Amino acid sequence: MASRLPEPSADARAHSDRLVQHLREHLAAHGPMPFSEYMERALYTPGLGYYSAGSAKFGEAGDFITAPELGPLFARTVALVLAPVIALIGDEADFLELGGGSGAFAEHALQGLQAENSLPRRYLILEPSADLRERQRERLQAALPAELFARVTWIDRPPEQDWRGVLFANEVIDALPTTRFTVREGEIYEEYVALDGEGRLMRVDRPADALVAGAVRHVERDTETEFADGYRSEVLPQLPYWMQAIAASLVQGVMLFIDYGFVRREYYQSDRRDGTLMAYYRHHAHNDPFFLPGLNDLTASVDFTALAEAGNQAGFGVAGYMPQAHFLLAGGLQQAFEASYESATDEAQRYALSQQVKRLTMPEQMGERFQAMVFARGMDVVPLPADLLAADQGDRL
Secondary structure (H helix, E strand, O other), rough: OHHHOOOOOOHHHHHHHHHHHHHHHHHHHHEEEHHHHHHHHHOOOOOOOOOOOOOEEEOOOEEOOOHHHHHOOHHHHHHHHHHHHHHHHHOEEEEEEOOOOOOOHHHHHHHHHHHOOOOOOOEEEEEOOHHHHHHHHHHHHHHOHHHHHOOOOOOOOOOOEEEEEEEEEEOOHHHHHOEEEEEEEEEEEEEEEEEEOOEEEEEEEEEOHHHHHHHHHHHHHHHHOOOOOEEEEEEEOOOOHHHHHOOEEEEEEEEEEEEEEOHHHHHHHOOOOOOOOOEEEEEEEEEEOHHHHHHHHEEOOOHHHHHHHHHOOOOOEEEEEEEEEHHHHOOOHHHHHHHHHHHOOOOOHHHHHHHHHHHHHHHHHHHOOOEEEEEEOOOOOOOOOHHHHHOOOHHHO
């Protein structure tokens, strides 16, 4: 693995070693931990986890590039889709972004909503990482006029009081700590992380508890299949509880989730025998979750059927589901492109805009790998673009 991946600096390796030592001490004291707990600690341990430490994560200098990092078109198009929802709700409408990344989405979305005369009362960012929160604050304060920046508020937990407006999450579900399971002689086992005889991290399987086994059996029943012995994949038994915690107080409005993933029957294909878990390190994708913990992003693709079920259980209806390319093209990407193209000052900017469109929509890029799901609650009419409603592929769920 290390032979084909970039070498970390001495400081970065020392950082990873500190997290590994932290994990070893916990494992030595408490025994093996579920993989989901390992993933949570690798990503979010204060001061040591991937999202809790100070290295760059997003963009060319980081480990991966998200759609908002490509430029303004993604956020401007999302703003075009959601502006009518904010306008319909009126002065009480808030905008809640889960996980603000570098702040790029908030910057361009607020500018886009302002251009549509549909600014929310508040732009809330729920960001668990203190490091990312500070980076977002610095970027937005520098990029936005004072009156626009004044609408931005960072929160530590979902709103407890009832609220109205829009909830948006880009590449959030894939970073939820995932449960790994396997099947042996028809029985469900959960993947754990333990120490081998030399103190190295290793995977072991233990009989699954009722929650995990029930979630796996639900997938089998829904897909009318039985997993073969040795089949290994991921499941998020906590997703309905997470959705309830995030969205219970949104009594009127729309939620938009964009992430990479599949509908259930495509996610759990028989030939995908080791699941979808991936690690990202300096723009290299690999499948070793124990390589330099704390320096890698760990993700698993989203089961969008499970996401729809979780939204339904939380009281929302699915208003639309489709690949990202269909969502953006139906939502006004051409309009956003033309406006940005006309204001571009040179050919380099115009070329960059064209490249953004390709990255966002081409099937081999983000266009088909990423999916968009819109939920609605408490609205007699959901004012989504007619082309977007016509592009709905909810019957695939």
